[in-house]
Amino acid sequence: MRVIVDRLSKTYRDRRGQDLVALDGISLTVEPEEFVAILGPSGCGKSTLLGIIAGLLPASSGEVAFEGERRPGQPFTATVFQEFALFPWRTAQANVEFGLEELGLPPAERRKRSARFIAMTGLEGFEGRYPHQLSGGMRQRVGIARALAVDPAVLLMDEPFSALDAQTRTLMMEELLGIWERTRTSILYVTHNIQEAVYMADRVVVLSRRPGRVLETVPVELKRPRHEGQMGEPSFLQASERIWGLIRSQAQAALVEGKA
Amino acid sequence: MVAGRVTVRDRAAFLRRADHRLLRVAALGGLLVLWEALTRIGWIPALFLPSPLGVIRELGEMAASGQLTIHVAASLRRLLWGFAVGAAAGIVVGIATGFFSRAEAVGQPLIAATFPIPKIALLPLLILWLGIGEPSKIAVIALGVFFPMAINTYAGVKEADPLLVRAAIAFGAGRWSVIRKVILPSALPMIFAGLKLGAGTALLLLVAAEMIAADSGIGFLVLHAGNIMDTTKLMVGIVCLSLLGVLSHWLLTRAERLAVPWRHT
Numbered sequence: 455m456r457v458i459v460d461r462l463s464k465t466y467r468d469r470r471g472q473d474l475v476a477l478d479g480i481s482l483t484v485e486p487e488e489f490v491a492i493l494g495p496s497g498c499g500k501s502t503l504l505g506i507i508a509g510l511l512p513a514s515s516g517e518v519a520f521e522g523e524r525r526p527g528q529p530f531t532a533t534v535f536q537e538f539a540l541f542p543w544r545t546a547q548a549n550v551e552f553g554l555e556e557l558g559l560p561p562a563e564r565r566k567r568s569a570r571f572i573a574m575t576g577l578e579g580f581e582g583r584y585p586h587q588l589s590g591g592m593r594q595r596v597g598i599a600r601a602l603a604v605d606p607a608v609l610l611m612d613e614p615f616s617a618l619d620a621q622t623r624t625l626m627m628e629e630l631l632g633i634w635e636r637t638r639t640s641i642l643y644v645t646h647n648i649q650e651a652v653y654m655a656d657r658v659v660v661l662s663r664r665p666g667r668v669l670e671t672v673p674v675e676l677k678r679p680r681h682e683g684q685m686g687e688p689s690f691l692q693a694s695e696r697i698w699g700l701i702r703s704q705a706q707a708a709l710v711e712g713k714a
Numbered sequence: 715m716v717a718g719r720v721t722v723r724d725r726a727a728f729l730r731r732a733d734h735r736l737l738r739v740a741a742l743g744g745l746l747v748l749w750e751a752l753t754r755i756g757w758i759p760a761l762f763l764p765s766p767l768g769v770i771r772e773l774g775e776m777a778a779s780g781q782l783t784i785h786v787a788a789s790l791r792r793l794l795w796g797f798a799v800g801a802a803a804g805i806v807v808g809i810a811t812g813f814f815s816r817a818e819a820v821g822q823p824l825i826a827a828t829f830p831i832p833k834i835a836l837l838p839l840l841i842l843w844l845g846i847g848e849p850s851k852i853a854v855i856a857l858g859v860f861f862p863m864a865i866n867t868y869a870g871v872k873e874a875d876p877l878l879v880r881a882a883i884a885f886g887a888g889r890w891s892v893i894r895k896v897i898l899p900s901a902l903p904m905i906f907a908g909l910k911l912g913a914g915t916a917l918l919l920l921v922a923a924e925m926i927a928a929d930s931g932i933g934f935l936v937l938h939a940g941n942i943m944d945t946t947k948l949m950v951g952i953v954c955l956s957l958l959g960v961l962s963h964w965l966l967t968r969a970e971r972l973a974v975p976w977r978h979t
Contacts, residue, residue: 505880508884509884510880510883510884529885529886531884532884532885533881533884535877535881537877539877539878539880539881541878541881541882541895541896541899542976543899543902543974543975543976552882552885552895553885553886556885556886556887556891557886584975584976585976586976600885604885604886
């Protein structure tokens with residue numbers, strides 16, 4: 455399915471009754487099997503945008519629509535959260551099966567599906583562990599398996615690896631790309647890390663700081679399947695520099711504002 | 715200036731605590747031995763304080779004659795019914811007031827207004843309404859358990875991580891699914907804290923109710939033994955009560971380990 459975000463705006467009202475524009479007229483699309491990154495400085499409303507697409511927040515104006523063919527029972531979205539958001543009282547496997555329960559699948563079918571995605575994310579042998587018994591990287595694998603298991607039309611990822619250490623993050627990025635090559639689920643990936651965005655995405659949508667607007671959409675011309683070695687290629691560097699040029703002044707402004 | 719080499723000393727050493735297992739046993743054992751010794755020497759008349767061995771002997775005799783069983787069974791029945799009814803109602807009300815804004819608006823002021831009433835003061839009223847038999851005693855225990863349960867469950871519901879609620883909704887959960895699969899497990903540790911609190915209150919109210927209006931039960935046994943100055947029997951009753959208290963706490967701790975495995979493993 456294609457995701458269409460059409461002139462989406464979101465205004466929050468703070469306690470003093472003042473309006474705060476978080477998102478201002480965002481338009482973008484995610485095509486089937488496409489990997490799109492949304493990149494912006496902190497406080498640009500990236501997470502708000504993802505929340506609205508997931509149906510967890512109301513938009514102030516504009517709309518989010520899904521267009522195209524959908525398998526019966528297929529959910530529009532599934533989300534991978536920055537803080538993992540695993541249920542601490544559920545084992546890894548029970549966490550993966552959560553969405554399947556809500557879809558109303560019978561236990562045998564749930565077991566079968568969860569086993570498949572547990573294997574795909576390298577969680578075999580950890581099915582019976584509780585989240586607090588897993589490392590950060592393993593927890594996010596559970597988060598990814600839980601989201602993929604419901605077979606969503608688009609997978610929403612909200613800075614999924616930013617809570618992990620640098621080494622784990624690099625490995626997880628590679629693994630995610632490997633999984634994506636196999637499943638080809640469209641992904642909308644929010645990040646503030648330029649390398650991460652360019653390395654993984656087909657297109658990078660660059661947002662401005664508050665109020666969040668689309669500054670530009672930067673296509674990434676890197677061959678797939680991708681590997682770390684490509685990070686030195688001219689097209690990688692060009693795209694990275696292009697994006698840095700777009701958000702540099704924004705980041706500086708945020709820095710100064712943060713001090714004041 | 716002074717030259718030299720100084721080794722760093724562990725300055726937090728006094729914070730590290732040993733287990734002192736032997737000391738724990740010795741404290742309890744020592745008290746019993748001292749007590750037994752004092753009564754044997756005759757320093758304390760048996761009428762004021764019977765010897766521990768005498769109490770155990772009496773306990774054995776009362777158990778053999780079936781006298782004790784009747785009282786313990788009567789108390790246990792009241793305790794379990796009152797506890798079950800009060801805890802169930804408290805959990806339901808706690809979840810409702812914690813989750814639904816209307817239930818909160820209605821329930822919160824009512825609970826705040828009625829919570830401070832000492833529940834035993836309601837016993838005469840309950841007897842008037844429900845009669846002198848079992849229902850009034852069960853009701854007063856249930857009331858005593860209800861409040862800590864409702865208040866603790868409410869606090870537990872409020873503690874539920876909003877991120878987890880959002881995650882559940884993101885994966886298709888509706889209102890009831892959220893309550894069952896996120897709110898309830900989030901509140902479980904607080905619910906168990908409430909159950910332990912409630913167990914203490916239940917025991918207190920049980921004894922009070924049995925002392926006021928009963929012809930069976932441990933509370934009755936203690937009061938009756940006191941009236942006829944049979945201190946040994948009185949002590950048997952007190953031992954039974956303390957055993958009930960220890961046992962209920964132990965059972966609840968075990969149940970908590972089973973129900974909240976993610977906190978202990």
